[in-house]
Amino acid sequence: MNIRFFNARILTMEEGRDVFRGELWVKDGRIERVFSENDAPDGAGGPSPRWDKEVDCEDNLLMPGFKDAHTHSGMTFLRSMADDLPLQEWLAGKVFPLEARLTGDDIYYLAKLAVLEYLTSGITSIIDMYLDPAATAQACLDMGMRCVLVSGLNSFTSSVQQMESEYKRWNQKDGLIHYCLGFHAPYTCSRELLAEVADLSWRLHAPVYTHLSETEKEVEDIKRQYGLTPGLFLDSLGLFRYGGGGYHCVYLTEEEKELFRKRGLYVITNPASNLKLASGIAPVAEYDRRGIPVAIGTDGPASNNCLDMFREMFLVTALSKLQEMDASSMDAGRVLYFATVQGAHAMGLWDCDLLSAGKRADLVLIDLKQPNMQPIHNIPKNLVYSGSKANVLMTMIDGKILYWKGDFRVGEDVGRLYAKCQGIVGRLLGDGR
Amino acid sequence: MNIRFFNARILTMEEGRDVFRGELWVKDGRIERVFSENDAPDGAGGPSPRWDKEVDCEDNLLMPGFKDAHTHSGMTFLRSMADDLPLQEWLAGKVFPLEARLTGDDIYYLAKLAVLEYLTSGITSIIDMYLDPAATAQACLDMGMRCVLVSGLNSFTSSVQQMESEYKRWNQKDGLIHYCLGFHAPYTCSRELLAEVADLSWRLHAPVYTHLSETEKEVEDIKRQYGLTPGLFLDSLGLFRYGGGGYHCVYLTEEEKELFRKRGLYVITNPASNLKLASGIAPVAEYDRRGIPVAIGTDGPASNNCLDMFREMFLVTALSKLQEMDASSMDAGRVLYFATVQGAHAMGLWDCDLLSAGKRADLVLIDLKQPNMQPIHNIPKNLVYSGSKANVLMTMIDGKILYWKGDFRVGEDVGRLYAKCQGIVGRLLGDGR
Numbered sequence: 001m002n003i004r005f006f007n008a009r010i011l012t013m014e015e016g017r018d019v020f021r022g023e024l025w026v027k028d029g030r031i032e033r034v035f036s037e038n039d040a041p042d043g044a045g046g047p048s049p050r051w052d053k054e055v056d057c058e059d060n061l062l063m064p065g066f067k068d069a070h071t072h073s074g075m076t077f078l079r080s081m082a083d084d085l086p087l088q089e090w091l092a093g094k095v096f097p098l099e100a101r102l103t104g105d106d107i108y109y110l111a112k113l114a115v116l117e118y119l120t121s122g123i124t125s126i127i128d129m130y131l132d133p134a135a136t137a138q139a140c141l142d143m144g145m146r147c148v149l150v151s152g153l154n155s156f157t158s159s160v161q162q163m164e165s166e167y168k169r170w171n172q173k174d175g176l177i178h179y180c181l182g183f184h185a186p187y188t189c190s191r192e193l194l195a196e197v198a199d200l201s202w203r204l205h206a207p208v209y210t211h212l213s214e215t216e217k218e219v220e221d222i223k224r225q226y227g228l229t230p231g232l233f234l235d236s237l238g239l240f241r242y243g244g245g246g247y248h249c250v251y252l253t254e255e256e257k258e259l260f261r262k263r264g265l266y267v268i269t270n271p272a273s274n275l276k277l278a279s280g281i282a283p284v285a286e287y288d289r290r291g292i293p294v295a296i297g298t299d300g301p302a303s304n305n306c307l308d309m310f311r312e313m314f315l316v317t318a319l320s321k322l323q324e325m326d327a328s329s330m331d332a333g334r335v336l337y338f339a340t341v342q343g344a345h346a347m348g349l350w351d352c353d354l355l356s357a358g359k360r361a362d363l364v365l366i367d368l369k370q371p372n373m374q375p376i377h378n379i380p381k382n383l384v385y386s387g388s389k390a391n392v393l394m395t396m397i398d399g400k401i402l403y404w405k406g407d408f409r410v411g412e413d414v415g416r417l418y419a420k421c422q423g424i425v426g427r428l429l430g431d432g433r
Numbered sequence: 434m435n436i437r438f439f440n441a442r443i444l445t446m447e448e449g450r451d452v453f454r455g456e457l458w459v460k461d462g463r464i465e466r467v468f469s470e471n472d473a474p475d476g477a478g479g480p481s482p483r484w485d486k487e488v489d490c491e492d493n494l495l496m497p498g499f500k501d502a503h504t505h506s507g508m509t510f511l512r513s514m515a516d517d518l519p520l521q522e523w524l525a526g527k528v529f530p531l532e533a534r535l536t537g538d539d540i541y542y543l544a545k546l547a548v549l550e551y552l553t554s555g556i557t558s559i560i561d562m563y564l565d566p567a568a569t570a571q572a573c574l575d576m577g578m579r580c581v582l583v584s585g586l587n588s589f590t591s592s593v594q595q596m597e598s599e600y601k602r603w604n605q606k607d608g609l610i611h612y613c614l615g616f617h618a619p620y621t622c623s624r625e626l627l628a629e630v631a632d633l634s635w636r637l638h639a640p641v642y643t644h645l646s647e648t649e650k651e652v653e654d655i656k657r658q659y660g661l662t663p664g665l666f667l668d669s670l671g672l673f674r675y676g677g678g679g680y681h682c683v684y685l686t687e688e689e690k691e692l693f694r695k696r697g698l699y700v701i702t703n704p705a706s707n708l709k710l711a712s713g714i715a716p717v718a719e720y721d722r723r724g725i726p727v728a729i730g731t732d733g734p735a736s737n738n739c740l741d742m743f744r745e746m747f748l749v750t751a752l753s754k755l756q757e758m759d760a761s762s763m764d765a766g767r768v769l770y771f772a773t774v775q776g777a778h779a780m781g782l783w784d785c786d787l788l789s790a791g792k793r794a795d796l797v798l799i800d801l802k803q804p805n806m807q808p809i810h811n812i813p814k815n816l817v818y819s820g821s822k823a824n825v826l827m828t829m830i831d832g833k834i835l836y837w838k839g840d841f842r843v844g845e846d847v848g849r850l851y852a853k854c855q856g857i858v859g860r861l862l863g864d865g866r
Binding site: 076077079080081083084085086087090113114116117120272274275276277278280281301304305306307308311314317318319321322324325326327328329330331332369370371372374375376377378379381382385386387388389390414415418421422424425 | 509510512513514516517518519520523546547549550553705707708709710711713714734737738739740741744747750751752754755757758759760761762763764765802803804805807808809810811812814815818819820821822823847848851854855857858
């Protein structure tokens with residue numbers, strides 16, 4: 001498919017480049033060309049038979065898609081079912097018993113529901129950790145979603161052998177799906193299992209991702225068990241030799257911050273989840289000043305409960321301002337960088353970060369003609385401080401338009417999918433619905 | 434206009450009443466009847482010539498509109514122009530110099546822009562404090578918005594005489610517009626001026642509203658100046674004898690909390706603004722437990738920067754959970770009550786609170802058929818934790834549909850209004866646009 005976007009404002013997210021008016025051409029899943037109206041190439045401008053589709057952007061904004069760097073897509077069944085509860089009660093009383101009844105088929109449909117929501121929020125790729133990665137991968141493949149699977153290995157399910165076979169399977173199969181080594185958390189894996197993960201990481205030269213220091217309690221527990229804080233304990237096993245990162249990282253110590261900086265480990269922050277589960281505020285502004293790369297995730301729909309990068313972006317800047325009691329902390333442009341460019345890098349998707357020639361065509365069209373985007377004085381600030389998923393006109397992944405003005409183009413009847421997921425919830429709750 | 438909404442789910446917000454399926458009838462600006470499908474009155478059900486319009490809600494949700502209990506509509510011109518700055522630099526360096534160049538005509542158009550945004554977020558009434566209340570009132574009247582004006586009296590502009598004449602003018606003119614006594618803040622009014630306000634309040638038996646204890650600094654300043662914390666100082670002048678309330682109330686002391694409870698004063702919380710300006714977190718869950726009535730406001734677009742009650746609702750519950758480090762703090766249903774019923778009461782709009790016969794028809798239709806609202810397990814939790822303005826299908830005020838599936842029905846060309854406001858910004862900045 002050759003697609004021409006014209007009459008657009010364009011935010012490429014290249015460093016130092018402001019929004020400009022121009023065109024963007026897509027060819028076979030990649031961006032062929034991006035240029036300003038003052039710099040049009042010969043032969044550009046008019047309609048031409050070379051285009052399969054021409055989109056008049058009507059002076060709205062093209063920008064890179066948002067990268068949701070931590071989620072559990074299959075958990076949509078828990079939305080509004082396990083809220084307003086203390087963490088342990090939430091996990092043990094609600095999440096685990098229902099999860100025990102999930103089938104791979106359930107996860108496939110529940111992940112598809114999450115993909116619809118990503119598209120409404122302009123999210124073009126995710127890092128997903130959940131039970132049965134194959135089911136999530138298939139859901140993403142069938143709908144056209146770009147997904148980095150990461151293992152949720154722990155001492156109770158799965159194994160390092162299985163992770164290795166998944167790694168080899170999903171890093172070959174399709175350009176939309178990638179796979180990262182990982183494990184659930186230091187408190188759900190034995191030391192022996194973690195040593196096996198480290199060994200595999202060395203053999204594959206692959207980075208490792210995990211939940212890390214989400215709550216004070218888990219930090220204390222690991223210190224008591226191993227005599228080291230979680231990040232230092234994992235590093236002592238060699239788990240971060242080839243990089244990787246941690247989800248949440250609310251409670252990193254001074255030494256762990258230095259470790260993250262030195263090794264270039266990603267902090268993937270999940271502010272809505274950290275509030276809703278009363279975990280705390282990750283000191284993201286400080287991480288950024290120290291040179292630790294930060295990306296943003298929604299976490300799963302059980303703990304957030306929505307999959308909306310606009311809400312997360314506002315929270316990243318707003319909570320930094322609160323935490324540092326300084327309204328100048330963490331400006332909007334920096335947050336936008338985390339949510340797009342640095343998110344792509346955390347995912348290892350180096351060709352999905354910017355709007356420039358040769359990059360994958362993962363992009364969104366943002367409606368500037370809604371009252372929350374007016375007047376137009378500073379577009380990045382408009383996006384972060386007053387933007388909303390209601391401003392997402394189009395979401396394109398790998399050169400395909402999957403969402404257009406409220407309609408999904410994902411080869412799936414949306415009403416049927418809603419009914420299917422509602423049926424799964426009914427079955428899990430045993431109410432015969 | 435007689436309008437029949439059928440095939441709806443209905444959340445009346447009456448205490449103890451769950452969502453049910455049924456119909457709602459509107460007649461001449463008021464709700465004529467609300468009933469469940471199991472309880473239909475004789476002759477109900479079919480099309481009939483008595484209806485001017487029949488709306489098939491397609492199993493989506495009718496509920497009371499949101500009440501934005503603190504805003505400054507005319508400040509839309511400052512969106513994305515004064516962010517990421519410390520508070521004093523923000524006020525003195527950006528806000529005041531630009532405001533000095535505003536005309537009443539400017540405020541009229543800028544307030545109209547804000548009204549469009551309220552409608553997209555399902556907001557059916559506002560408490561508005563800004564320069565030139567007449568301009569804001571006219572904007573609301575011309576567009577059909579319900580507005581409670583509140584005086585922003587201070588020692589530099591306006592006077593108590595003017596407030597009295599505004600009070601008399603706007604509480605007679607039109608059912609859509611009301612007027613409350615108020616003043617900007619204890620730190621911008623002299624003691625003499627405040628005593629005059631108290632005197633007027635006693636003569637009119639009228640409640641008084643003001644910014645109160647938004648920052649630690651202002652609390653300390655007032656204590657130094659008057660030997661009392663702001664709430665107690667104002668009460669010592671008799672300002673709260675007839676009720677009223679405070680915007681923000683981040684730093685109320687123990688004695689002030691007791692004062693608020695005893696006098697039934699409203700705390701109107703503005704969580705996004707308090708984060709963005711690094712003011713702090715108001716202890717709303719504690720206020721609520723003590724029996725202090727809480728309502729929610731967006732604050733103005735200069736300090737938020739959007740006018741979106743979904744964002745505020747999430748923040749009220751999420752920040753309570755953080756502040757109390759307890760995920761069970763402040764459940765969703767309570768927040769929804771603040772944002773609708775108690776907001777209406779804070780405004781003195783006792784006939785705009787619930788969906789029941791005889792109440793004003795200020796209501797919204799919420800799209801449940803978007804992925805963020807699926808599966809449907811608990812609708813109030815869906816609204817507060819995963820809802821978004823993108824779910825607002827319709828906003829009706831006083832029986833008139835003003836917003837319907839993205840289109841505004843407000844007698845105003847939206848593109849022309851955007852251009853007008855953009856022009857005002859250009860003129861204020863002196864760039865000749």
